[in-house]
Amino acid sequence: MTAETIIPGLVGPGTQPENEDGATLDYMEMPRDMVTFHQPLAPEPEDTLGMEEAKALLNQMADDLANYKIDSSALTYSLNSLAPKDLGLINQIMGEGEVSIVCGTRYQAQESVLAGVWRVVEITGKDNQISDNIEVAAYPDSIFNETFKTAAETIELDSTFPEGVRNAPPVLSEIKDKVANYRAGQPCHAINLTLLPQTDEDIAYLAEKLGVGTTIILSRGYGNCRVSSTMTKNVWWVQYFNSQDATILNSIEIVDLPDVVRAAQEDILDSAERLSEIMEVYK
Missing domain, CATH: 3.30.1370.140 (HupH hydrogenase expression protein, C-terminal domain)
Known part of the structure; x- marks a missing residue:
């Protein structure tokens, strides 16, 4: 199973740094179109x-x-x-x-x-x-209350890993620690996977360990943003795409609700x- 099978858009152009050590960043084109308010055409x-x-x-x-x-x-x-x-x-x-x-x-x-x-x-x-x-x-209370209702409170860490998994284990350890200490209303803790040297196998392993959650949010305010809940409480995937639908930011956020979807x-x-x-x- 690939990362793309688990959560679309986690791998591909723009999701990983150009160099293996992540030292050099090649920033992709930012979104060019922004959604702005248009007064609805109200009837006479x-x-x-x-x-x-x-x-x-x-x-x-x-x-x-x-x-x-x-x-x-x-x-x-x-x-x-x-x-x-x-x-x-x-x-x-x-x-x-x-x-x-x-x-x-x-x-x-x-x-x-x-x-x-x-x-x-x-x-x-x-x-x-x-x-x-x-x-x-x-943000709608009805959906907020439903999203992590059946989510796990922690992550079980493995002692052995699938072939090709190199950098996911320390990321999972960081997530486990932040989840255990997170309290509602605290600031977001973000892990920018775009800046880390992650293999496809790393991303697939992260997605498998975190689980695929119940809620998917699409925001089109400036370019496109996809926010997906996981089956680990207060853990979200947050991805931004440019006008060519290439990923320009792929991150994990530990927070009750990402700011990008909050009025x-x-x-x-x-x-x-x-x-x-x-x-x-x-x-």
């Missing part, structure tokens, strides 16, 4: 007659956003009982933002064009929808202002 007021429930929900959300603190529990707004036309207005105003999340077979989430405002759908079986909610938060307080305040501006036309 006369086209929203009969959509009072959706407008009331959006106005309430705008007020709540203005007072929301990023370290608070998520604010949840159920869309389950909305009529199709009301739901259509919600869809049009929310749009699709930079971050998409899949958590196992149960949850799918999409950040809206308003940072910190998430659409979270819970499903069971084959596309059988259980719930459809909007969550206001740095900030200023994002929430900006979203409150933008949503208020959008809804002003309907008052």
